[in-house]
Amino acid sequence: MRALWFGMAMALALGGCTTYVIDSNPQGLRASVNNVEAGLTPCRYTVWSDWRYPLEVTVAPPSNRQLQDYANAHRVDIHETIRSPQTKVLTPRSPSGTVFFEFVTSEFDADARR
Numbered sequence: 001m002r003a004l005w006f007g008m009a010m011a012l013a014l015g016g017c018t019t020y021v022i023d024s025n026p027q028g029l030r031a032s033v034n035n036v037e038a039g040l041t042p043c044r045y046t047v048w049s050d051w052r053y054p055l056e057v058t059v060a061p062p063s064n065r066q067l068q069d070y071a072n073a074h075r076v077d078i079h080e081t082i083r084s085p086q087t088k089v090l091t092p093r094s095p096s097g098t099v100f101f102e103f104v105t106s107e108f109d110a111d112a113r114r
Contacts, residue, residue: 016049020090022057024101026070030060041101055090059101070104080106 022031024041031038031045034056038045041059061083062070071078086101 017046018049018051018094018096019044019046020057020094020096021045021098022059022101023098024059025104026062026066028066029062029101029103032058051092056087057090057099058085058087059103060085062103067104071107071110074107075110076107077110078104078107080104 022033022038022041022043022045024031027041029041031041031043033045035058038057045055045057047055062081067078067081070076082103082105086103088099088101090099
């Protein structure tokens with residue numbers, strides 16, 4: 001009987017929420033929602049279906065070290081980046097899914113330049 005009640009409670013709870021994945025290029029950047037830290041990208045953020053106010057999702061720009069790690073891992077030379085925080089606003093009508101922030105705007109294959 002407890003399992004039945006638990007299952008019903010979970011179905012009701014999960015049915016009334018929207019989940020967003022906050023992701024970035026490069027990953028591992030600090031993300032916040034309405035000025036409250038949400039975690040490092042990629043991270044999940046869930047809101048209940050009755051939310052009425054916009055959500056301001058902000059991701060901090062990568063440090064020089066994070067950019068160098070990204071370049072080394074992907075074997076690229078980074079040509080252009082965005083060096084300021086990026087913000088996107090979600091409304092109750094925004095569909096669930098991935099909210100993506102692009103900080104590396106231009107890169108070249110490191111092997112092709114040698």
